[in-house]
Amino acid sequence: MIKFYQRRSSLICLQTAVMLCGISVLPAAEKPTDKTENSQLPLQAVKPILNHGPTSLPAALPFAELDADKAARMTAAQEKAVNQLTAELKQVEAEINQLQTELKEAKQKIKSETEALNTIQQNLKESQNKKPEDPQNKDQADDSAEAVKLKAETLSRELNTLEQQVKQREQSLTEKQKQQAELKKQAAAAEKQLTEQRAKANQFQEFVKLFRDQQPTADPERFREVAAFSHSRPLYSCKIDASGNYLLAGAQGSAFNRWDLVSAENTELLGHQSWVRRFDVGRASPLLITGAYEGKVAWWNLEAEQPKPQHLVTAHKGYVRAVAISPDGSLVATGGNDCLVKLWSVKEAKLIRTLSGHEHQVYNVKFHPSGRWLISGDLRGNLKQWDVETGKLERDFDGSAIYKYDTTFHGHIGGVRGMDISRDGKYFAISGIGGVSNAFAGIGVPTVILFDWATGKRLAVMTPDDNFKGTCWGVRFHPENDFIAAVGGNSSGMIWFWKLGEDKPFASEKIKSVPYDLDFHPDGLRMCVACFDKTARLYHLGPETPAELAAAKKTKAKKK
Amino acid sequence: MQGKGVTMRCNYACGSHESLTRRSFMGGTAAGALSMLGFGGMTQVQAAKKLAAQQKQVVVFWLSGGVSQLETWDPKPGTETGGPFQAISTSAPGVQISELLPYTAQQMHHLALVRGINTRENNHGKGAYIMQTGRKEQPGFAYPYLGSSFSSHLSPPDSPLPGYISVGAGGSSKEATFLGPRHAPLVLSGGKAPANLEMHASMTTERDKLRRSLRSKVSQRFEQKRKTAHTEVYNESFDQAAALMSRRDIFDFSHFSDKDVERYGKHDFGQHCLMARQLIEKGVTFVKVGHTNYDTHSENFNFHIEQLGEFDRPFAMFISDLYDRGLLEHTLIICMCEFGRTPKINSRVGRDHWGTAWSIAVGGAGIKGGAVSGKTNETGTQVIDREVNGGHLFHTYYQAVGLDSTEEFYPNGQPIAKADPKTEAIKEILA
Numbered sequence: 006m007i008k009f010y011q012r013r014s015s016l017i018c019l020q021t022a023v024m025l026c027g028i029s030v031l032p033a034a035e036k037p038t039d040k041t042e043n044s045q046l047p048l049q050a051v052k053p054i055l056n057h058g059p060t061s062l063p064a065a066l067p068f069a070e071l072d073a074d075k076a077a078r079m080t081a082a083q084e085k086a087v088n089q090l091t092a093e094l095k096q097v098e099a100e101i102n103q104l105q106t107e108l109k110e111a112k113q114k115i116k117s118e119t120e121a122l123n124t125i126q127q128n129l130k131e132s133q134n135k136k137p138e139d140p141q142n143k144d145q146a147d148d149s150a151e152a153v154k155l156k157a158e159t160l161s162r163e164l165n166t167l168e169q170q171v172k173q174r175e176q177s178l179t180e181k182q183k184q185q186a187e188l189k190k191q192a193a194a195a196e197k198q199l200t201e202q203r204a205k206a207n208q209f210q211e212f213v214k215l216f217r218d219q220q221p222t223a224d225p226e227r228f229r230e231v232a233a234f235s236h237s238r239p240l241y242s243c244k245i246d247a248s249g250n251y252l253l254a255g256a257q258g259s260a261f262n263r264w265d266l267v268s269a270e271n272t273e274l275l276g277h278q279s280w281v282r283r284f285d286v287g288r289a290s291p292l293l294i295t296g297a298y299e300g301k302v303a304w305w306n307l308e309a310e311q312p313k314p315q316h317l318v319t320a321h322k323g324y325v326r327a328v329a330i331s332p333d334g335s336l337v338a339t340g341g342n343d344c345l346v347k348l349w350s351v352k353e354a355k356l357i358r359t360l361s362g363h364e365h366q367v368y369n370v371k372f373h374p375s376g377r378w379l380i381s382g383d384l385r386g387n388l389k390q391w392d393v394e395t396g397k398l399e400r401d402f403d404g405s406a407i408y409k410y411d412t413t414f415h416g417h418i419g420g421v422r423g424m425d426i427s428r429d430g431k432y433f434a435i436s437g438i439g440g441v442s443n444a445f446a447g448i449g450v451p452t453v454i455l456f457d458w459a460t461g462k463r464l465a466v467m468t469p470d471d472n473f474k475g476t477c478w479g480v481r482f483h484p485e486n487d488f489i490a491a492v493g494g495n496s497s498g499m500i501w502f503w504k505l506g507e508d509k510p511f512a513s514e515k516i517k518s519v520p521y522d523l524d525f526h527p528d529g530l531r532m533c534v535a536c537f538d539k540t541a542r543l544y545h546l547g548p549e550t551p552a553e554l555a556a557a558k559k560t561k562a563k564k565k
Numbered sequence: 566m567q568g569k570g571v572t573m574r575c576n577y578a579c580g581s582h583e584s585l586t587r588r589s590f591m592g593g594t595a596a597g598a599l600s601m602l603g604f605g606g607m608t609q610v611q612a613a614k615k616l617a618a619q620q621k622q623v624v625v626f627w628l629s630g631g632v633s634q635l636e637t638w639d640p641k642p643g644t645e646t647g648g649p650f651q652a653i654s655t656s657a658p659g660v661q662i663s664e665l666l667p668y669t670a671q672q673m674h675h676l677a678l679v680r681g682i683n684t685r686e687n688n689h690g691k692g693a694y695i696m697q698t699g700r701k702e703q704p705g706f707a708y709p710y711l712g713s714s715f716s717s718h719l720s721p722p723d724s725p726l727p728g729y730i731s732v733g734a735g736g737s738s739k740e741a742t743f744l745g746p747r748h749a750p751l752v753l754s755g756g757k758a759p760a761n762l763e764m765h766a767s768m769t770t771e772r773d774k775l776r777r778s779l780r781s782k783v784s785q786r787f788e789q790k791r792k793t794a795h796t797e798v799y800n801e802s803f804d805q806a807a808a809l810m811s812r813r814d815i816f817d818f819s820h821f822s823d824k825d826v827e828r829y830g831k832h833d834f835g836q837h838c839l840m841a842r843q844l845i846e847k848g849v850t851f852v853k854v855g856h857t858n859y860d861t862h863s864e865n866f867n868f869h870i871e872q873l874g875e876f877d878r879p880f881a882m883f884i885s886d887l888y889d890r891g892l893l894e895h896t897l898i899i900c901m902c903e904f905g906r907t908p909k910i911n912s913r914v915g916r917d918h919w920g921t922a923w924s925i926a927v928g929g930a931g932i933k934g935g936a937v938s939g940k941t942n943e944t945g946t947q948v949i950d951r952e953v954n955g956g957h958l959f960h961t962y963y964q965a966v967g968l969d970s971t972e973e974f975y976p977n978g979q980p981i982a983k984a985d986p987k988t989e990a991i992k993e994i995l996a
Binding site: 035215237238239257258259277278279298299323324342413414415416418444446447475476494495496498518519537 | 648870911
């Protein structure tokens with residue numbers, strides 16, 4: 006598994022290398038200035054934001070190949086399991102046949118011996134009735150009767166033994182038949198699973214073929230659900246790890262979920278006492294750090310068969326609401342209801358620095374891709390930029406458009422519910438609820454605010470293009486800045502897609518339940534959401550496989 | 566003038582303040598007619614103790630909108646409905662409440678919990694009516710509210726003080742119903758003292774006396790021919806206004822120490838609790854303090870952190886201060902609202918209205934501190950032991966302050982049970 010992770014990690018490095026190479030071969034003037042660039046390059050505000058077309062995603066192919074390999078290996082293992090079960094079933098069937106034959110023979114023998122015994126006993130009875138008067142004949146008759154009696158007794162004993170054997174065999178037969186039924190059930194289930202896995206493996210293989218023919222791009226117009234993962238509680242946070250192996254999700258409960266994206270197998274991570282609203286994963290190692298509402302932060306090895314907390318640290322008084330791992334993996338930042346931001350060493354789980362300045366609960370933290378800066382946002386939409394090295398407050402940004410004090414209900418509503426920084430470090434976005442008309446019913450406008458990192462200026466306030474009301478719980482830049490995606494809802498759920506800098510979405514999708522969080526797969530083609538209906542969903546934005554197209558055509562025809 | 570008031574009340578609120586008070590008030594009302602005068606020279610504690618020996622008082626904390634029982638008195642940590650908070654131990658052995666009430670937890674030995682309330686009502690107005698009258702709304706008849714009832718039963722008849730004051734909790738003159746306007750709430754709007762308590766600068770005491778005498782004579786002459794309830798209301802309003810002006814000191818809220826302000830908080834609710842403490846110390850019978858708002862259909866947990874974060878400390882300080890001043894054993898404290906909130910967490914991370922299985926806290930006079938009545942199931946969706954409703958609660962309140970809850974009012978000669986006769990007091994929480 007570790008080896009597999011390393012392979013995945015090298016894939017990410019490859020992805021980065023491809024990106025960097027792309028930048029290095031282009032003359033500066035021809036560079037698409039709004040595209041992803043090395044985060045170490047000097048920061049520069051880019052205005053106006055160029056509305057570039059969809060970006061080719063070269064990393065999609067190796068990710069698809071890895072998925073296909075994994076699916077193929079799983080299919081092979083499943084085939085083996087099916088074969089094993091089939092062999093076991095055959096063996097049991099043979100044993101049943103053998104038992105049935107033996108039983109038949111034994112029963113026949115019992116029948117014949119019973120008849121023989123009856124005859125002997127009848128003869129014996131008759132001879133006793135005709136006792137000779139001659140003493141010599143009488144003696145002979147007695148001897149003969151004695152011999153017959155002995156024979157009858159022997160036969161009777163044999164019969165008893167035979168009957169016991171029959172009973173035992175019947176018992177064995179019942180057990181074997183039960184075993185057979187169980188094995189049949191298992192074999193059928195395994196066979197079904199194999200069929201599904203083959204279909205999945207074929208699909209992955211089709212993606213590989215598709216991406217080999219042409220580098221794919223992400224297009225929200227092709228948005229479709231490709232997988233769903235169920236839990237026992239509403240899901241509250243989600244991410245896909247850097248290796249692309251797992252969909253991870255916190256819930257409105259203490260159990261944290263790790264789903265294998267290919268096999269859909271779930272592992273529950275236990276250690277927290279409350280909800281996990283925020284967590285982060287290492288970019289180059291199988292590290293997972295979760296923060297929970299009981300105030301604790303936990304370190305996990307993502308690749309362990311059954312991960313246990315490696316460290317469990319009381320980090321904040323009240324909720325831990327924010328967790329972010331630095332790009333180099335050496336630091337983790339947390340934020341909480343105690344209005345503090347804290348920096349911890351990842352290696353030792355030791356507090357390095359406390360950043361004070363927020364006057365309200367800290368809802369989100371995020372490292373700038375350069376690793377030099379940290380940004381934090383609070384309940385009132387106040388955003389602070391910190392120098393990671395010195396802990397100095399560098400700048401404040403105003404995100405108060407997603408905050409309101411409701412004088413009717415006497416409550417503060419809003420805050421930085423979602424936050425992201427583009428991979429090139431040029432933009433950052435926050436999300437929440439604006440224009441609130443009723444705080445306690447959550448009636449307001451789902452809102453994303455886009456900022457220019459260099460100038461700190463607000464570039465756009467992005468809202469739905471209809472009258473939809475609710476909270477925008479999460480926001481993410483597409484890895485290539487092709488668009489910004491955000492999720493939210495009130496009693497129903499939505500996903501919106503905006504071009505950078507545009508106020509209204511160019512695409513939006515109503516989904517099955519209210520999503521509280523989202524993330525992009527590192528391939529840039531897939532995205533996941535964590536939903537109120539206890540389900541995490543995986544969506545695809547890439548080109549459809551022939552099988553998908555055929556299925557869609559069939560569905561369309563059926564509808565007609 | 567005040568004696569006249571008693572006689573007049575009898576005419577339309579028969580059952581009479583006077584007779585009921587005399588018959589049913591079991592807490593030493595012989596001294597009830599004594600004025601608050603004569604406390605001069607005493608220390609605050611001495612004065613409070615003297616007052617306590619004379620009179621039972623009641624304070625209601627009204628958590629408007631419906632506080633969540635799961636985030637307060639009946640936590641279910643770790644369950645599907647329990648939310649993100651933990652339960653904490655309290656000063657009452659074996660009693661746990663939500664971690665959102667750490668200060669209140671330290672006062673639980675003064676409080677009892679009723680965890681088995683089922684009012685079968687999820688409407689704000691109707692729920693509020695049940696909890697403040699002990700009955701379901703009935704067309705054509707209005708029961709008096711708790712504040713008006715206790716003002717009627719417990720206030721000394723000749724007291725110049727209003728019997729029912731509402732601080733930051735609103736209120737309507739309709740609450741008094743047949744008990745008459747004297748027992749309607751005096752609403753301190755915005756937590757401020759009533760306006761114009763001082764005599765106008767242009768008016769001398771002598772001129773004021775003459776003016777009142779003239780008004781009284783004209784009024785008496787008018788009443789000889791056309792006496793109505795309205796004329797009584799007018800007369801009483803003048804009397805009450807004069808009494809209020811004479812005791813305007815109770816509304817002087819400018820002398821709280823910095824330490825008190827620090828302990829209670831500078832926010833409105835903290836200030837309102839301090840005001841309530843003063844009103845109780847000064848002898849007001851019934852004080853209702855409001856805290857708003859808990860109608861958390863969206864983001865229930867964030868809003869409860871915010872609202873209870875404000876509520877917890879001043880509420881606990883209030884109980885602690887009343888105890889320290891010897892007032893708690895004579896003051897019934899009720900912390901309630903119109904209903905609880907749904908165990909199911911909705912898609913807005915909120916909780917909706919829930920009258921089926923919820924809780925309140927009571928304490929002080931006549932209450933067994935640390936007692937718990939009723940039980941809900943593991944997820945809080947049903948009462949599984951000792952189900953009670955507004956009627957049971959009313960019997961309990963009455964008996965806690967030494968009143969006979971089985972007695973009746975007689976408005977217009979009709980007997981009206983003070984508390985629902987189909988229910989009885991929750992004996993296990995009575996001291």
